[in-house]
Amino acid sequence: xxxxxxxxxxxxxxxxxxxxxxxxxxxxxxxxxxxxxxxxxxxxxxxxxxxxxxxxxxxxxxxxxxxxxxxxxxxxxxxxxxxxxxxxxxxxxxxxxxxxxxxxxxxxxxxxxxxxxxxxxxxxxxxxxxxxxxxxxxxxxxxxxxxxxxxxxxxxxxxxxxxxxxxxxxxxxxxxxxxxxxxxxxxxxxxxxxxxxxxxxxxxxxxxxxxxxxxxxxxxxxxxxxxxxxxxxxxxxxxxxxxxxxxxxxxxxxxxxxxxxxxxxxxxxxxxxxxxxxxxxxxxxxxxxxx
Amino acid sequence: xxxxxxxxxxxxxxxxxxxxxxxxxxxxxxxxxxxxxxxxxxxxxxxxxxxxxxxxxxxxxxxxxxxxxxxxxxxxxxxxxxxxxxxxxxxxxxxxxxxxxxxxxxxxxxxxxxxxxxxxxxxxxxxxxxxxxxxxxxxxxxxxxxxxxxxxxxxxxxxxxxxxxxxxxxxxxxxxxxxxxxxxxxxxxxxxxxxxxxxxxxxxxxxxxxxxxxxxxxxxxxxxxxxxxxxxxxxxxxxxxxxxxx
Ligand SMILES: Nc1ncnc2c1ncn2[C@@H]1O[C@H](COP(=O)(O)OP(=O)(O)O)[C@@H](O)[C@H]1O
Ligand SMILES: [Mg+2]
Numbered sequence: 001x002x003x004x005x006x007x008x009x010x011x012x013x014x015x016x017x018x019x020x021x022x023x024x025x026x027x028x029x030x031x032x033x034x035x036x037x038x039x040x041x042x043x044x045x046x047x048x049x050x051x052x053x054x055x056x057x058x059x060x061x062x063x064x065x066x067x068x069x070x071x072x073x074x075x076x077x078x079x080x081x082x083x084x085x086x087x088x089x090x091x092x093x094x095x096x097x098x099x100x101x102x103x104x105x106x107x108x109x110x111x112x113x114x115x116x117x118x119x120x121x122x123x124x125x126x127x128x129x130x131x132x133x134x135x136x137x138x139x140x141x142x143x144x145x146x147x148x149x150x151x152x153x154x155x156x157x158x159x160x161x162x163x164x165x166x167x168x169x170x171x172x173x174x175x176x177x178x179x180x181x182x183x184x185x186x187x188x189x190x191x192x193x194x195x196x197x198x199x200x201x202x203x204x205x206x207x208x209x210x211x212x213x214x215x216x217x218x219x220x221x222x223x224x225x226x227x228x229x230x231x232x233x234x235x236x237x238x239x240x241x242x243x244x245x246x247x248x249x250x251x252x253x254x255x256x257x258x259x260x261x262x263x264x265x266x267x268x269x270x271x272x273x274x275x276x277x278x279x280x281x282x283x284x285x286x287x288x289x290x291x
Numbered sequence: 292x293x294x295x296x297x298x299x300x301x302x303x304x305x306x307x308x309x310x311x312x313x314x315x316x317x318x319x320x321x322x323x324x325x326x327x328x329x330x331x332x333x334x335x336x337x338x339x340x341x342x343x344x345x346x347x348x349x350x351x352x353x354x355x356x357x358x359x360x361x362x363x364x365x366x367x368x369x370x371x372x373x374x375x376x377x378x379x380x381x382x383x384x385x386x387x388x389x390x391x392x393x394x395x396x397x398x399x400x401x402x403x404x405x406x407x408x409x410x411x412x413x414x415x416x417x418x419x420x421x422x423x424x425x426x427x428x429x430x431x432x433x434x435x436x437x438x439x440x441x442x443x444x445x446x447x448x449x450x451x452x453x454x455x456x457x458x459x460x461x462x463x464x465x466x467x468x469x470x471x472x473x474x475x476x477x478x479x480x481x482x483x484x485x486x487x488x489x490x491x492x493x494x495x496x497x498x499x500x501x502x503x504x505x506x507x508x509x510x511x512x513x514x515x516x517x518x519x520x521x522x523x524x525x526x527x528x529x530x531x532x533x534x535x536x537x
Contacts, residue, residue, distance in 0.1 A: 166394065173384060177381040180343065180381070
């Protein structure tokens with residue numbers, strides 16, 4: 001059995017990946033009431049885009065750039081224009097159902113047009129292990145965790161310190177008032193979709209070396225992101241971060257000390273506990289809507 | 292230059308199939324406070340939304356400062372000098388007070404250089420906002436939130452301020468302060484178009500009164516004339532002009 005510190009660090013690594021997906025999920029909900037049930041597949045797909053670009057002969061770094069750009073175009077702009085905008089006119093529920101259909105379509109497309117087999121994927125993080133206080137810790141997990149935290153901090157700085165970021169927050173908190181003072185609400189919502197697409201592309205880049213590129217890998221990721229978002233309060237970037245990290249760590253510890261068989265149940269068990277004792281989420285505030 | 296800063300003609304529109312505005316026409320004279328009164332559901336707030344491009348009109352025209360702005364974007368209306376402060380709470384609860392106010396600069400012309408000074412001046416004008424500048428706007432009292440909305444709305448020196456029931460939920464002292472401020476604005480040449488339930492006391496500080504009923508203009512006159520009209524007295528007591536005339 002690995003040591004506790006290593007378990008926690010690798011949990012933080014996967015947790016940071018969950019957090020990226022959960023934050024994107026939360027942003028979409030905040031700005032456009034989109035509950036994206038395809039979020040897991042959104043994390044699965046960019047790795048395949050990058051693999052396809054590499055197959056065409058591009059080096060890894062270029063494949064990353066093109067993969068992120070393609071993700072922004074497809075999972076950001078096209079997703080919003082072609083699916084969210086038309087469906088949202090019919091309501092939040094039809095849109096949520098449409099994203100479920102999309103998740104199946106994405107999964108099946110990758111299976112049919114790329115491969116049903118798991119594909120190896122290069123890692124941007126170094127392998128090997130590091131010795132901390134005599135305990136050995138996976139260097140890759142440590143790097144993944146650090147990278148995830150850097151991305152979240154950068155996103156937070158953007159949201160809080162730039163005028164565009166604050167306009168995005170304003171558009172999410174009160175779209176009518178945002179419009180009244182001249183904030184281009186529609187453009188802010190589009191920007192959120194692009195940011196989500198970049199977040200899932202980065203999550204994909206981090207997670208795929210660990211779990212391989214597989215058409216079905218979005219299933220667990222989607223659940224973890226969804227639960228992380230709810231555990232964190234659903235309407236908070238900070239909450240989604242904490243939720244993601246928490247699930248990553250608890251998940252890993254449970255796998256080691258309880259049983260790997262029950263591993264998939266861990267996020268859901270955590271969800272039930274949080275809903276029972278803190279329905280507004282760990283960091284969330286009770287929902288308040290002003291008209 | 293017309294003597295009216297705002298002129299609406301024959302506004303027809305509503306929500307979905309429901310028609311709320313039935314051909315309302317009125318003017319807001321320049322440099323004056325005009326108060327819109329009328330029974331609940333008369334379409335006062337809806338008329339404001341229509342003027343500010345938030346409601347699709349089936350017919351009618353909106354002229355602002357001599358230009359046709361029917362269906363214009365909010366950005367364009369703000370740039371033209373129009374400011375709209377809706378009823379209720381219109382702040383971004385989780386942003387700081389200062390950031391809330393700063394967002395009033397979003398639609399500023401690109402050559403505006405003194406944005407930061409304007410924000411400081413706005414905070415100076417409202418000491419309680421200055422004191423809480425770093426706090427989330429959700430921590431403000433109702434009166435302070437209204438002050439924030441007004442401070443934000445005045446950032447770009449609007450020519451006309453349209454404000455919908457600012458006194459709702461405010462203490463009598465805050466109401467008086469708010470009205471004093473609107474009068475001070477008027478004295479600086481800013482035009483004010485105001486909706487109020489508390490018609491009598493509002494008309495007393497207004498220059499013009501406008502009675503809206505069933506989506507139509509029933510009366511427009513100097514405030515003291517409207518105040519003295521026996522039909523309006525009936526309206527104050529909860530009746531309608533329509534019923535009285537019939
Ligand atoms: N968003 C809305 N959707 C549907 N009906 C509305 C909406 N807002 C107002 N109404 C209805 O339109 C009518 C006029 O409302 P409003 O303009 O707010 O009246 P007033 O401000 O004069 O009290 C009312 O009957 C009200 O119920
Ligand atoms: Mg009203």
